[in-house]
Amino acid sequence: MLKIFVELKIMFEEIIVMVGFTVFSIIASYILLKYIPNPVYAILRCIAVVGIIIHELSHALMCVITNTCIRTIKLLERSDGKSSFGLNYGGRVELKDYQKLSFLQAFLIGFAPIYISFWLFFFLWGQLKNPNIDVLLFYVYIFVMMSLVLSAAPS
Structure with a gap:
């Protein structure tokens, strides 16, 4: 019984740290990519490219795990306007029939x-x-x- 309690305690600590990581990622990427002047901003955009690729591949991997059909994957594409984080490029994973997703599939x-x-x-x-x-x-x-910190925020 004690072993189960210890394992549950570790799981809850993991969730708290994960929420903290997410909040830090959202705040850091918003501040760094929106309010930093141009020379540093260009460097941060280059650093964020690897994270954007990992971000989109994470969506694609979970689509494969949840048996969801993917129409297209675009790892890097230029967008018309800047996103809320100040980037003018990003990625996309388009699903064939996203309206048939269960809540659990969409959440994952x-x-x-x-x-x-x-x-x-x-x-x-x-x-x-x-x-x-x-x-x-x-x-x-x-x-x-x-x-990873610059691109882990939800898209």
Whole structure:
């Protein structure tokens, strides 16, 4: 009985940290991509590209897991106007018949980027603690982690 209680406690802590990660991602991406001046903004847009690709692939992966038919996947496309986060490009996963989705399928597909970005971020965080990590890998991990924070927000 105690083991079940400990496991449930760990699950609830995970949910709290995931909500904190999501809120941080939304606030950081909104502030950094909307109010930062141009030279730094251009650098942040380049960093966000990897995160946008991971974001859209997360939607696509969850579509495959939930057995949802995909019409098209666009990893990077230029949009007509800027999004609410200040980007003028993004990605898209179009479904064949989105009106037939159950609530659970829609929830899982919509929640996939946050969940996958959360786990990938903390996996890379754990890898950074390794004292034998290569310097190049260290900077690649930092780059991907920054990109995940900029693009994990719901789209």
